[in-house]
Amino acid sequence: MRFRAKIVDLACLNHFSRVTGTIARLARSCALRLTAGKLFFILADRAAGGGAGLWCELCQGNYFDEFQMEGVAAEHNEIYLEVVPENLSRALKTAQNAKAFKIKLTNKHCPCLRVAVELTSLSNSSRIVTHDIPVAVIPRRLWNDFREPSVPDFDVSIYLPALKTMKSVVERMKNLSNSIVIEANLSGEMNLKIETAVVCVTTHFKDLGNPPWGKLDGCPSSSQVRDPESMAEARIDIKKLQQLLAGQQVNPTKALCNIVSKRIVHFVLLHEDVSLQYFIPALA
Amino acid sequence: RVLAEAVLHFAAGQAEVTLGAGTGDRIGLRSHVDDVAEPSKAMVTELWLGRDEFQAVAVAPGSRVTFCLKEFRALLSFAEASNLSLTIHYDTPGRPLVVTAEDTVLEVHLVLATLSDLESSSRPSQTNHVSHLAAPSDDDLESYMIALEAGADEGGSGVPPSPTFPLRTPRSAPSDPEEEEEEEEAAVPGTPPHKKFRSLFFGSVLTPGGAGPAPSQEVLAEDSDGEN
Numbered sequence: 001m002r003f004r005a006k007i008v009d010l011a012c013l014n015h016f017s018r019v020t021g022t023i024a025r026l027a028r029s030c031a032l033r034l035t036a037g038k039l040f041f042i043l044a045d046r047a048a049g050g051g052a053g054l055w056c057e058l059c060q061g062n063y064f065d066e067f068q069m070e071g072v073a074a075e076h077n078e079i080y081l082e083v084v085p086e087n088l089s090r091a092l093k094t095a096q097n098a099k100a101f102k103i104k105l106t107n108k109h110c111p112c113l114r115v116a117v118e119l120t121s122l123s124n125s126s127r128i129v130t131h132d133i134p135v136a137v138i139p140r141r142l143w144n145d146f147r148e149p150s151v152p153d154f155d156v157s158i159y160l161p162a163l164k165t166m167k168s169v170v171e172r173m174k175n176l177s178n179s180i181v182i183e184a185n186l187s188g189e190m191n192l193k194i195e196t197a198v199v200c201v202t203t204h205f206k207d208l209g210n211p212p213w214g215k216l217d218g219c220p221s222s223s224q225v226r227d228p229e230s231m232a233e234a235r236i237d238i239k240k241l242q243q244l245l246a247g248q249q250v251n252p253t254k255a256l257c258n259i260v261s262k263r264i265v266h267f268v269l270l271h272e273d274v275s276l277q278y279f280i281p282a283l284a
Numbered sequence: 285r286v287l288a289e290a291v292l293h294f295a296a297g298q299a300e301v302t303l304g305a306g307t308g309d310r311i312g313l314r315s316h317v318d319d320v321a322e323p324s325k326a327m328v329t330e331l332w333l334g335r336d337e338f339q340a341v342a343v344a345p346g347s348r349v350t351f352c353l354k355e356f357r358a359l360l361s362f363a364e365a366s367n368l369s370l371t372i373h374y375d376t377p378g379r380p381l382v383v384t385a386e387d388t389v390l391e392v393h394l395v396l397a398t399l400s401d402l403e404s405s406s407r408p409s410q411t412n413h414v415s416h417l418a419a420p421s422d423d424d425l426e427s428y429m430i431a432l433e434a435g436a437d438e439g440g441s442g443v444p445p446s447p448t449f450p451l452r453t454p455r456s457a458p459s460d461p462e463e464e465e466e467e468e469e470a471a472v473p474g475t476p477p478h479k480k481f482r483s484l485f486f487g488s489v490l491t492p493g494g495a496g497p498a499p500s501q502e503v504l505a506e507d508s509d510g511e512n
Contacts (some may be wrong), residue, residue, distance in 0.1 A: 082422075125334055129330070130330045132330075
């Protein structure tokens with residue numbers, strides 16, 4: 001099992017830094033899956049009641065100048081590691097102006113991702129900072145726990161409003177309530193509602209547009225007979241929603257959510273070279 | 285400034301850091317992992333500074349001490365803002381590390397305890413070796429305070445690598461960490477050892493009663509409140 005990779009392009013490095021920063025906000029600990037062409041950050045916490053699920057996929061070619069991976073076995077050419085994304089994000093934070101960023105899987109006393117950042121120091125000499133990030137190798141028998149979650153049989157799918165707007169609304173609502181109701185219909189309308197003993201606040205969004213899932217194979221049949229005005233809703237933990245929105249520093253190319261009434265909300269955020277799916281289960 | 289930039293790489297919460305002289309004239313900084321916590325879970329950061337990045341270096345190769353990063357960071361930001369050069373004096377693990385800086389209007393001595401080996405907590409070890417973590421640093425503070433009372437010789441300025449503090453055998457029962465803190469923080473008038481310790485951190489050349497900190501026989505820095 002071997003892994004080593006290198007980034008020299010500053011833009012790619014910053015981009016990767018932003019992705020790990022987002023992941024760090026969403027999960028304390030998650031699985032990092034490495035394949036020949038991709039990296040995945042996976043959180044499969046859904047079994048533990050109330051846990052959110054995360055699936056983030058990056059094409060390594062878009063970030064790394066060098067990428068060598070040899071999996072656990074020839075037929076299973078993949079590596080699954082359990083990692084604390086905050087550590088990776090921290091190592092990247094101080095690498096803003098690095099000349100090179102190298103990452104390698106090592107196993108000295110315990111398995112580690114050794115990150116070496118080459119910087120130019122004040123005196124113009126090259127400084128190398130190394131970070132040893134402890135990881136745990138996830139054995140093959142557990143790989144099934146980390147399969148890509150299938151798109152749920154949703155009732156409504158709708159594009160999200162401008163994330164910045166949504167973020168500021170949710171942030172203010174967070175001060176008033178622990179849970180928030182998201183509802184949306186197939187006419188491009190979405191409401192965010194909170195309700196406390198003292199006050200109810202609703203923010204209405206219109207003309208958002210609904211993604212044309214109908215054109216894809218295997219579209220949920222329920223969407224064809226659904227009344228376009230009828231709202232599908234789910235009450236979710238507001239903190240999880242706020243964490244998702246707070247982590248977005250760059251506007252995604254596409255941002256949408258699928259709501260399964262009273263069960264789960266599935267957020268999909270697509271950037272050019274990274275896709276992020278976040279599942280927030282509905283509260284009882 | 286070099287140091288200020290270097291410590292940026294360590295996590296904001298990083299408690300302790302090890303400074304050491306490595307091979308090839310390099311000085312290294314490495315985050316120290318507390319044995320008590322899960323050692324396999326902590327991220328370790330390490331970086332090396334070249335000899336030429338310092339104005340002067342005189343260290344024993346392989347020497348290493350571990351001290352608290354938080355206080356050091358505080359002094360670094362002060363020194364950086366005031367454009368002061370810092371001199372670091374250290375000895376074997378367990379003996380204090382002193383950072384000094386000098387300006388036309390002030391002299392700064394920051395004394396930090398360093399972690400020592402459990403076995404050698406009762407006497408200073410003569411060989412330089414890697415410090416294991418186990419002994420809490422309050423043992424060192426205590427020995428240091430006793431040394432002060434006994435009239436330790438500073439002898440540090442201008443004589444690299446470090447000031448020497450002759451140590452007496454410390455008291456047999458190490459004091460409670462909490463107690464230790466209270467002693468440091470409480471202003472206990474008229475109790476000489478505590479007062480002296482409190483005044484270690486900053487000495488002013490304007491202190492009445494004479495000479496600044498450097499050539500004093502008894503204390504590193506005089507009490508700025510002034511016995512006289």
